Amino acid sequence: MYVVPPPQGSDPRAADVAEPRTYQKWKGSNIFLLEGRFIFGPDVRSLLLTILLIAAPVTIFCVFVARKLMDDYSHHLGISIMVIAVAFTLYILGLLMVTSGRDPGIIPRNAHPPEPEGYDGPAEVGGGQTPQLRLPRMKDVVVNGFTVKVKYCDTCMLYRPPRCSHCSICNNCVERFDHHCPWVGQCIGLRNYRYFFMFVFSTTLLCIYVFGFCWVYIMRIKNAEQITIWKAMTKTPASIVLIVYTFISVWFVGGLTVFHLYLISTNQTTYENFRYRYDQRTNPYHRGLVENFKEIFFTSIPSSKNKFRARVPREPGLQPRSVGGGFISPNMGKTVGDLEMGRKPTWREAGAGVGDFEQGLNNDGLDNKEGGFDDASPDLSQGLPVESMEGRAGIHPRRSSWGRKSGSWEISPEVLALAAGVGESNRVGSGSGSKTAGN
Structure with missing residues (x-):
């Protein structure tokens, strides 16, 4: 006897497997490894270059300098030179991976815009229309007795907390955003700034360590062979290469260390x-020198607000919203779908009675590139429709201008004639069908 198989999805275990994880539906530009256990920026390939720039000179130092110094010094002292170099390098690479591979403090996006304060639901006005409620472009919050303005992020659909900014490279809002570092391929923020500073500071010490022992090896050759320092340098070209390399590098990482010491002491971010x-x-945010350093190095790092490996339920289909009611964002208003950076949303005319008219909105100017970071989208509240279009085919909505002069959508007489002809043919067809059925 034929048995009808059970429908798909009836097994709860199969449904659980079908549900995607958070990192699989991530809307940012990040790259995940080991099934969401590590999160990197989109420029993670630069991390390989950084590792090479650290590991290669240390390898040359161990082979051509530290190994020779092991023969010149006593057994334990000679070995310790190489051991310290190798251990310190592994420690620096570990700090690099912790800085690059963890959540820097990403704030989860909202699925819908926040409701305006004091919004108690649609209020009926004349003609059955609902008033448009605009979200404010900025809000004031009090921090340590001072008023600080926070901005609304159109991409993440939230008001950014103080000191938070939207990174245009990773496409995420990051708490206590410092900068996006291309050398580590990750944003530097609240949860990895400590490790970033330790990485830069430790790299500076490693450069000084290699630089110093290269000169020690040159002086050992000079004293052992009773020759000039220039002739001693020619006998160890590897030391000369390392001295030049570390001298240039220490200006870069050392200068970065000094700059971030200043930022920590004054409680500022690079941004x-x-x-x-x-x-x-x-x-x-400045609370004194000691308190500022304690905030960075001696406070607990908050847990990540994102569970990248957690299963998320599939989102139901988006329900259409009425254009004339509800509320809108300070720029575009998320009344139609999800406005993402780089996407071109469509504006659908509701209840016009003549098909669906779609018009792409120009998305030029979304990127605010002040200082190299995408901070906020331009204010678009001036070009939004105010009147309800529901059931009013004769009135056409105004177009959102996005920085251009506003215009209006006009339906050509040919389209209206075509629509009238289609409606007439439908009535004639339905009338003839009813006659045929009556006969």
């Missing part, structure tokens, strides 16, 4: 410093 945030006003 705030480059934008001259506190040149004309008081820094509300």
Whole structure:
């Protein structure tokens, strides 16, 4: 006897397997490894170059300098030179991976825009229309007794917390955003700034260590053979290469270390410093030298707000919204779908009675490239429709301008004649069908 197989999805275990994980539906530009256990920026390939720039000179140092010094010094002292170099290099590479491969403090996106404050539902006005409620472009919050403005992020559909900014490279809002470092291929923020500074500072010490022992080896050759220092340098070309390399590198990483020591002591971020945030006003986060250092190095790092390996239920289909009611964002208003950076949303005319008219909105100008970071989209609240279009085919909505002069959508007489002809043919067809059925 034939048995009808059970429908697919009836097994709860099969349904659980079908549900994707968070990192599989991630809307940012990040790259995940080991099934979401490590999160990197889109430029993670530069991390390989950084590892090569650290490991290659240390390998040359161990082979051509430290190994020779083992013969010149006593057994334990000679071995310790190489052991310290290798151990310190592994420690630096570990800091690099922790800085690059963890969540820097990404704030999860909202599925829908937040409701305006004081919004108690649609209020009926004349003609059955609902008023448009616009979200404010900025909001004021109080931090340590000072008023700080926070911006609305159109991509993440949330008000950014203080010191948070949207990284245009990773396409995420990051808490206490410092900068996006191409050398580690990751944003530097609240959860990895400590490890980033330790990485830069430790790399500076490694450069000084290699630089110093290369000169020690040259002086050992000079004293052993009773020759000039220039002739001693020609006998160890590897030392000369390492001295030049570490001298150039220490200016880069050493200068970066000094700069971030200044930022920590004044409780600033690189993003705030480059934008001259506190040149004309008081820094509300500055609490004194000691407290500033304790905040960075001696406070617990908050847990990630994202569970990248957690299963997420499949989102149901988006329900259409009425254009004339509800509320809109300060720029575009997420009344139609999900506005993503780089996508071109469509505006569908509701209840026009003559098909579906679609018009792509130009997305030029979404990127605000001040200082190399995408901070916010332009204010588009001036070009949004105010009147309800539901059931009013004769009134055409105004087009959102996005920085251009506003216009109107006009339906040509040919389209109206075509629509009238289609409607007439439908009535004639239905009338003849009813006559045929009556006969």
